[in-house]
Amino acid sequence: MAKKQSFFTSLSAGRLVVIGVPYFWFLLLAAIPLLIVLKISLSEMESTSISHMIDWSHGWPRLTLNFGSYQFLATDSLYFKTYLSSIKYAAITTLLCLVIGYPFAYYMARSPKHMQPTLLMLIMLPFWTSFLLRIYAWKTLLVSNGVINNILISLHVIDTPIEMMNNSFSLLLGMVYSYLPFMILPLYANLSKMDMRYLEAAADLGTSPFKAFWLITVPLSKAGIIAGSMLVFIPAVGEYVIPELLGGSSTLMIGRVLWDEFFSNNDWPMASAVAVVMILLILVPMGVYNKAQAEQMEGK
Amino acid sequence: MATAPKEANKAAQEILLRVENVTKVYDGTVKAVDDVSLTVMKGEIFALLGGSGCGKSTLLRMMAGFETPTKGKIFLANQDITNLPPFQRPINMMFQSYALFPHLSVWENVAFGLKRDGMPKDEIAERVEKMLSLAQLNQYAKRKPHQLSGGQQQRVALVRSLAKRPQLLLLDEPLGALDKKLRESTQLELVNIIEEVGVTCVLVTHDQEEAMTMASRIAVMSEGYFLQVGEPDTVYEMPNSRKVADFIGNVNIFEGKIEEDEPDHVTVRCPECVHYVGHGVSGHSGMDVGVALRPEKIMLSKDKPNSEYNWCAGEVIEIVYFGAHTTYHLKLDSGKVIKAQELNNTRDLSCGLTWGDRAYASWSDLAMVVLTQ
Amino acid sequence: MNSASNKIFAKAWMAIVYLFLYLPIITLVVFSFNDSKLVTVWSHASFRWYAALAKDSDLISAVLLSLEIAGLSALMSVFFGTFTAFALNRYKRFHGRTLLTSMSSMPLVMPDVIVGLSLLLMIVSVQNWLGFPERGLFTILLGHALLGTAYAAVVVTSRLREMDSKLDEASMDLGCKPMQVFTLVTFPLLVPALVSAFLLTFTLSFDDVVLSSFLSGPGYSTMPMVIFSRARLGLNPTINAVATVTIAVVTIAVIASSFYTSQQERKRKREEAQAYSNSNK
Numbered sequence: 001m002a003k004k005q006s007f008f009t010s011l012s013a014g015r016l017v018v019i020g021v022p023y024f025w026f027l028l029l030a031a032i033p034l035l036i037v038l039k040i041s042l043s044e045m046e047s048t049s050i051s052h053m054i055d056w057s058h059g060w061p062r063l064t065l066n067f068g069s070y071q072f073l074a075t076d077s078l079y080f081k082t083y084l085s086s087i088k089y090a091a092i093t094t095l096l097c098l099v100i101g102y103p104f105a106y107y108m109a110r111s112p113k114h115m116q117p118t119l120l121m122l123i124m125l126p127f128w129t130s131f132l133l134r135i136y137a138w139k140t141l142l143v144s145n146g147v148i149n150n151i152l153i154s155l156h157v158i159d160t161p162i163e164m165m166n167n168s169f170s171l172l173l174g175m176v177y178s179y180l181p182f183m184i185l186p187l188y189a190n191l192s193k194m195d196m197r198y199l200e201a202a203a204d205l206g207t208s209p210f211k212a213f214w215l216i217t218v219p220l221s222k223a224g225i226i227a228g229s230m231l232v233f234i235p236a237v238g239e240y241v242i243p244e245l246l247g248g249s250s251t252l253m254i255g256r257v258l259w260d261e262f263f264s265n266n267d268w269p270m271a272s273a274v275a276v277v278m279i280l281l282i283l284v285p286m287g288v289y290n291k292a293q294a295e296q297m298e299g300k
Numbered sequence: 301m302a303t304a305p306k307e308a309n310k311a312a313q314e315i316l317l318r319v320e321n322v323t324k325v326y327d328g329t330v331k332a333v334d335d336v337s338l339t340v341m342k343g344e345i346f347a348l349l350g351g352s353g354c355g356k357s358t359l360l361r362m363m364a365g366f367e368t369p370t371k372g373k374i375f376l377a378n379q380d381i382t383n384l385p386p387f388q389r390p391i392n393m394m395f396q397s398y399a400l401f402p403h404l405s406v407w408e409n410v411a412f413g414l415k416r417d418g419m420p421k422d423e424i425a426e427r428v429e430k431m432l433s434l435a436q437l438n439q440y441a442k443r444k445p446h447q448l449s450g451g452q453q454q455r456v457a458l459v460r461s462l463a464k465r466p467q468l469l470l471l472d473e474p475l476g477a478l479d480k481k482l483r484e485s486t487q488l489e490l491v492n493i494i495e496e497v498g499v500t501c502v503l504v505t506h507d508q509e510e511a512m513t514m515a516s517r518i519a520v521m522s523e524g525y526f527l528q529v530g531e532p533d534t535v536y537e538m539p540n541s542r543k544v545a546d547f548i549g550n551v552n553i554f555e556g557k558i559e560e561d562e563p564d565h566v567t568v569r570c571p572e573c574v575h576y577v578g579h580g581v582s583g584h585s586g587m588d589v590g591v592a593l594r595p596e597k598i599m600l601s602k603d604k605p606n607s608e609y610n611w612c613a614g615e616v617i618e619i620v621y622f623g624a625h626t627t628y629h630l631k632l633d634s635g636k637v638i639k640a641q642e643l644n645n646t647r648d649l650s651c652g653l654t655w656g657d658r659a660y661a662s663w664s665d666l667a668m669v670v671l672t673q
Numbered sequence: 674m675n676s677a678s679n680k681i682f683a684k685a686w687m688a689i690v691y692l693f694l695y696l697p698i699i700t701l702v703v704f705s706f707n708d709s710k711l712v713t714v715w716s717h718a719s720f721r722w723y724a725a726l727a728k729d730s731d732l733i734s735a736v737l738l739s740l741e742i743a744g745l746s747a748l749m750s751v752f753f754g755t756f757t758a759f760a761l762n763r764y765k766r767f768h769g770r771t772l773l774t775s776m777s778s779m780p781l782v783m784p785d786v787i788v789g790l791s792l793l794l795m796i797v798s799v800q801n802w803l804g805f806p807e808r809g810l811f812t813i814l815l816g817h818a819l820l821g822t823a824y825a826a827v828v829v830t831s832r833l834r835e836m837d838s839k840l841d842e843a844s845m846d847l848g849c850k851p852m853q854v855f856t857l858v859t860f861p862l863l864v865p866a867l868v869s870a871f872l873l874t875f876t877l878s879f880d881d882v883v884l885s886s887f888l889s890g891p892g893y894s895t896m897p898m899v900i901f902s903r904a905r906l907g908l909n910p911t912i913n914a915v916a917t918v919t920i921a922v923v924t925i926a927v928i929a930s931s932f933y934t935s936q937q938e939r940k941r942k943r944e945e946a947q948a949y950s951n952s953n954k
């Protein structure tokens with residue numbers, strides 16, 4: 001009798017630990033911090049500390065919500081413009097990654113089987129080298145006295161250096177460059193699993209290869225397209241390092257605004273409010289991504 | 301093959317496993333196993349036969365200890381094991397698709413259970429040696445499972461589950477992962493090894509041939525309960541219900557009413573013909589019954605039989621040639637289609653029938669079974 | 674459409690994308706051997722910047738700090754990531770499973786600045802309340818471990834998913850107690866996934882600049898933080914040297930490990946084929 005007990009209690013104790021440990025970990029480091037951000041976005045700076053949201057001075061708790069930061073966000077058109085321009089850059093980045101990455105993933109999936117692991121490794125390899133260093137390298141390539149301009153001038157293709165740095169071009173180049181693997185990998189995973197017999201069946205039924213591609217390959221890789229696009233779009237909206245190093249002052253990105261509010265202005269409630277609105281913006285694409293992932297897992 | 305253990309257990313007649321009114325409910329509503337009771341004798345090979353989702357695997361998993369019954373009890377050698385965890389049961393299982401540990405060699409796989417028992421090293425070595433020679437795998441001892449063929453993996457799985465000398469061996473679809481050609485020879489090897497060890501077995505299968513050839517008794521399961529439990533020939537020749545008759549082998553079922561009900565015979569009137577059954581049945585005149593008739597018990601001819609009973613006529617609409625036998629599909633005048641199987645015991649097709657021919661099907665008065673359910 | 678020209682187009686497309694991906698890396702390496710103080714103008718080859726790197730004590734101590742943080746946070750990530758993977762893979766049904774799933778995937782997609790800000794604000798709140806932790810190595814570690822846990826969970830989950838759950842049952846059937854099931858069967862089979870999770874999370878930590886900037890305190894600058902602050906100011910040939918060193922280490926490690934795994938795979942396939950041909954004789 002005692003043995004029976006111990007087996008089943010140990011089983012449920014094990015279950016409690018296995019579920020409890022990650023739960024505690026993520027609650028502490030992922031969920032609670034976000035709630036704190038929400039809380040602080042609703043308070044205001046009092047010299048160097050943050051006002052208390054709950055006031056006990058009257059003997060009972062009094063909740064004061066301060067919408068000052070949000071009011072400021074709504075009235076200052078610069079914030080609105082910055083959000084809009086972040087979304088614009090993220091969307092263009094996603095589109096470019098898709099246009100470049102889809103054919104690439106498609107050709108990779110159709111490459112000889114023995115070549116594919118090497119091709120895949122070559123995509124992953126830059127991934128393993130510091131992202132920061134690679135962005136820095138673009139800077140050395142793009143500046144007006146940079147490598148590309150120097151080569152072009154010495155070949156007499158151009159006389160004066162082309163402005164390639166600190167504008168939308170350099171920003172988008174850096175973003176596409178950094179996020180391209182995130183687009184290619186899910187697309188490749190999806191396309192390489194696709195049954196070639198569908199295409200054979202389509203050809204057998206008289207579909208031209210071009211039509212078959214649009215009617216069969218693309219719809220079947222929908223999950224990969226969604227996953228890849230969201231993996232690019234969501235982090236791109238809040239990107240900080242790339243605009244800081246390649247974007248110059250003219251390109252507006254919300255990640256930099258958040259950073260400056262926090263580090264330069266020391267305005268924590270404002271930084272938090274910027275973050276909360278940013279989260280609201282990416283909530284929808286995140287939902288789309290999670291749904292697509294769940295569907296793929298069930299469909300498998 | 302199936303007769304040897306039968307005689308052995310008649311001598312012993314000792315109950316090893318007793319399942320008492322076991323029910324398993326999932327999610328509060330789905331009854332996977334519904335009030336099942338059974339006893340397995342020592343030395344017996346007992347088969348649970350049924351389609352997918354009939355509850356056979358759940359029942360087996362409760363015997364192994366991976367599931368606990370919602371209601372009911374399980375006894376092994378008179379000890380209540382209902383709530384005993386799997387690692388404390390003297391029961392071992394050979395898993396479907398084997399579940400061999402991929403990171404361990406054949407030798408270590410077989411020794412795995414013995415090590416958990418804390419058996420002395422030299423004894424383990426001796427036992428594993430013995431087991432491997434039983435399965436003729438000695439030269440593969442150092443190989444990893446993926447370096448073996450399907451048949452060899454299956455033998456490793458078998459001796460791994462036998463190594464601890466369990467009182468009861470559970471086999472989950474033992475031949476399911478093998479292709480058809482390999483099945484027959486493997487089945488023989490499997491039964492030989494089991495008989496040599498003399499272990500009691502419960503096996504789960506959806507393949508009626510596998511059940512019939514390996515088991516001494518079969519339980520036919522459907523929707524969580526037993527339709528019929530009996531020896532293979534009983535289940536085949538004397539099914540107790542339309543479901544069993546239909547599940548095991550091919551069968552033609554004629555629906556009709558009992559006309560004469562005598563102790564030594566009954567007649568059943570069906571739209572197609574009148575059946576004269578040469579033994580009494582538990583029924584009464586006027587009762588609705590089904591008459592089950594196996595295709596191989598039907599004789600076909602071009603000539604009308606001169607008997608009052610047990611024949612019917614129809615048109616040959618399909619001839620399916622199997623090599624050893626041929627199956628004819630006969631469309632009776634009522635529109636019902638029956639199947640008749642003729643042995644091809646000469647090289648010209650014996651009865652000389654072809655598509656569109658009118659043919660007469662006849663059978664003896666002991667060929668059919670009257671089904672009341 | 675002609676299939677030969679199609680093929681040429683495919684190859685050209687792939688070549689261009691690879692060139693795009695490798696161009697900056699090649700530039701970094703090439704110009705690290707440039708003698709000129711100008712990063713972008715080639716004069717002649719020298720190891721000048723490697724010598725400068727060897728004397729750059731700020732950068733070297735930052736590299737050492739980064740290595741320490743990366744190693745520790747990778748260990749923590751693998752530990753918590755394995756727990757997460759088990760919770761989500763082995764228990765299909767418990768209260769708040771959806772919450773755990775979304776919490777564990779949040780660090781994967783959430784922009785770094787938000788993760789960094791929220792963690793910092795949480796740490797400051799705890800600090801006000803309990804008086805610790807001080808911002809520094811420990812707080813950076815927490816941030817990297819949070820990010821790493823999410824990635825490690827993905828790696829371990831995919832391995833668990835393809836693992837036969839019957840193996841657990843088989844080991845229990847043969848006498849393993851629940852803990853032994855893990856130590857004798859599940860863990861040994863997970864080792865390759867744990868190793869790759871470790872390497873991945875190590876790299877993530879070694880690479881991170883945003884979380885570290887939010888979470889570090891005075892006196893704690895990781896290598897990416899130092900590089901980032903120098904890169905903001907302008908171009909600096911020492912960065913090229915340090916980049917080349919890390920690239921060399923990573924490339925050798927990645928190529929060696931992928932060579933090893935493909936060898937193993939080939940060996941396995943060969944043996945499998947042999948087993949089948951033997952048995953069919």
